Amino acid sequence: MASPLRVVACATLLLASVVACAVSSVRGPNTHRASTELPATQEIRYDAPSTAITPVVSSHPGLLRVRRVPASVEARVPRPVPAPPLLELPGLPQVILNIVLNYPDRHLRVTQHIRLVNATDDPWDEIVFSVPPARTPGVFMLDPIAGATMEGTMLTLTMTTPVLPGEPVSITLAYEINIPDVSPTDGHPEGNLGAGERVIQMGDWHPTLVPYLPGLGWQRWSYHAIGDPVIYPIADYDVRLYADPSIVIAAPGVATRQGLLRRYELQQARSFALLASPDYRLLEADAGGIPLRAYVLPGYAGAGQHAVDVASRAILQFSDLFGPYPTDGLVIAQNAYSGSMEYSGLISLSRQAFEVYRGSPQALLTRLTVHEVAHQWWYGAVGSDQVHEPWLDEALARYSELLYYERYAPDLVDWWWAAHFAAVDGAIDGSIYDFDTSYDYIRQVYGQGARFIHDVRRWLGDEQFFAFLRAYRDAGEGRLMGTDDFVTILQAHSERDPAPLIGRYFSAGGLPIE
Ligand SMILES: [Zn+2]
Numbered sequence: 001m002a003s004p005l006r007v008v009a010c011a012t013l014l015l016a017s018v019v020a021c022a023v024s025s026v027r028g029p030n031t032h033r034a035s036t037e038l039p040a041t042q043e044i045r046y047d048a049p050s051t052a053i054t055p056v057v058s059s060h061p062g063l064l065r066v067r068r069v070p071a072s073v074e075a076r077v078p079r080p081v082p083a084p085p086l087l088e089l090p091g092l093p094q095v096i097l098n099i100v101l102n103y104p105d106r107h108l109r110v111t112q113h114i115r116l117v118n119a120t121d122d123p124w125d126e127i128v129f130s131v132p133p134a135r136t137p138g139v140f141m142l143d144p145i146a147g148a149t150m151e152g153t154m155l156t157l158t159m160t161t162p163v164l165p166g167e168p169v170s171i172t173l174a175y176e177i178n179i180p181d182v183s184p185t186d187g188h189p190e191g192n193l194g195a196g197e198r199v200i201q202m203g204d205w206h207p208t209l210v211p212y213l214p215g216l217g218w219q220r221w222s223y224h225a226i227g228d229p230v231i232y233p234i235a236d237y238d239v240r241l242y243a244d245p246s247i248v249i250a251a252p253g254v255a256t257r258q259g260l261l262r263r264y265e266l267q268q269a270r271s272f273a274l275l276a277s278p279d280y281r282l283l284e285a286d287a288g289g290i291p292l293r294a295y296v297l298p299g300y301a302g303a304g305q306h307a308v309d310v311a312s313r314a315i316l317q318f319s320d321l322f323g324p325y326p327t328d329g330l331v332i333a334q335n336a337y338s339g340s341m342e343y344s345g346l347i348s349l350s351r352q353a354f355e356v357y358r359g360s361p362q363a364l365l366t367r368l369t370v371h372e373v374a375h376q377w378w379y380g381a382v383g384s385d386q387v388h389e390p391w392l393d394e395a396l397a398r399y400s401e402l403l404y405y406e407r408y409a410p411d412l413v414d415w416w417w418a419a420h421f422a423a424v425d426g427a428i429d430g431s432i433y434d435f436d437t438s439y440d441y442i443r444q445v446y447g448q449g450a451r452f453i454h455d456v457r458r459w460l461g462d463e464q465f466f467a468f469l470r471a472y473r474d475a476g477e478g479r480l481m482g483t484d485d486f487v488t489i490l491q492a493h494s495e496r497d498p499a500p501l502i503g504r505y506f507s508a509g510g511l512p513i514e
Pocket residue numbers: 371375393394397
């Protein structure tokens with residue numbers, strides 16, 4: 001059932017003055033933040049405020065319960081929120097997501113504001129977003145908006161007047177999403193946005209600014225169902241979610257709740273992902289001051305606790321090796337498909353890994369948890385072009401698995417090499433377009449990539465290797481790093497020429513791959 005909201009979408013170029021496109025509402029500078037709060041409407045009423053996230057425990061855990069959103073929820077959903085005045089220049093793009101999640105209908109109604117400043121030397125005639133759900137007809141439906149064109153998964157907004165260097169711009173997008181089905185055997189990236197029997201997962205689901213390449217323009221790419229076909233610069237997210245109170249939301253960032261409104265603030269994030277289920281149970285832990293919240297389905301408390309324990313150990317270890325954990329807490333969520341995915345402040349873990357978990361030291365759940373936690377550094381803190389240079393984050397995330405086993409289960413190190421690297425070969429620097437199957441992609445980019453990182457470690461020695469990783473993290477904090485950055489920092493950590501080592505693993509090296 002579609003939401004009865006009437007939402008007007010528009011792109012508003014803000015020069016000196018402020019124009020609120022969806023609803024006229026211009027406020028003074030002191031109400032800057034207030035204007036982004038809930039729209040003032042008599043329809044909005046709240047329950048008693050609560051600042052705690054309370055887990056909802058299903059009384060019928062074995063049943064798929066189909067709920068209708070109560071009429072009172074729909075009556076209270078917000079009207080379109082006016083674009084906030086740009087009276088302060090944000091350092092990072094600011095993304096405000098107002099989401100109405102209709103869980104039983106698998107439907108989203110979203111108003112999204114994006115506020116940014118043209119910090120480049122180029123005038124912007126257009127602004128471009130990546131919209132992965134747009135690849136499937138009938139999933140992503142953008143309200144009419146002047147100057148918008150969709151080509152593949154790239155949404156281009158043509159500016160009526162160029163955004164000059166130093167000028168701010170505020171954009172409002174309004175859209176609906178019909179969440180497609182996802183099956184337990186599906187994987188990523190196709191199932192990243194999907195509704196399973198008991199879980200809705202929302203990864204790579206909202207329009208996201210693409211990188212801007214100075215002098216070249218916005219970076220566009222084609223969707224390809226291999227790897228992670230997205231490239232995300234960081235932004236600050238302020239997310240307000242409305243859903244039936246019985247739906248448990250697994251979402252990252254600083255969470256507060258006020259009646260039907262659940263709010264999440266997440267800084268320096270590459271996107272905002274969440275999962276939802278009426279049946280989630282909450283497990284909580286603390287890893288050296290980093291709060292962990294794990295959401296698992298009934299019957300998987302043991303596996304969930306294992307994931308929490310592994311994640312806690314990995315956070316402690318990687319904080320020590322790579323530098324401080326990069327965001328506000330970590331959310332772990334049992335998902336609805338076979339894949340596992342990293343998102344800023346959240347890891348979506350394979351339901352399959354939970355189902356086969358029997359407490360074995362070699363459990364798939366262990367390796368996946370470590371891998372996705374490592375991505376909080378090698379993806380979250382240090383971004384990279386996951387389309388054209390996916391080895392950069394995947395090789396480091398896979399190699400981080402080995403570091404975990406070395407410290408916490410050294411007797412499994414030989415097993416780890418044997419289990420995952422028997423048939424590894426090929427150059428590591430292919431793009432996602434060079435692969436037709438996830439098997440080949442993972443074998444070559446992850447596997448051979450981890451071998452390369454291991455050879456880098458042997459070439460540098462442990463002390464210099466970990467100094468190199470910390471330097472790479474420091475240099476890449478909040479940025480999108482490239483192979484050139486990696487090699488430059490590597491060169492700075494040795495007096496020897498790394499070219500022969502590079503040549504063994506990179507196609508451009510021109511040397512045969514072992
Ligand atoms: Zn990965």
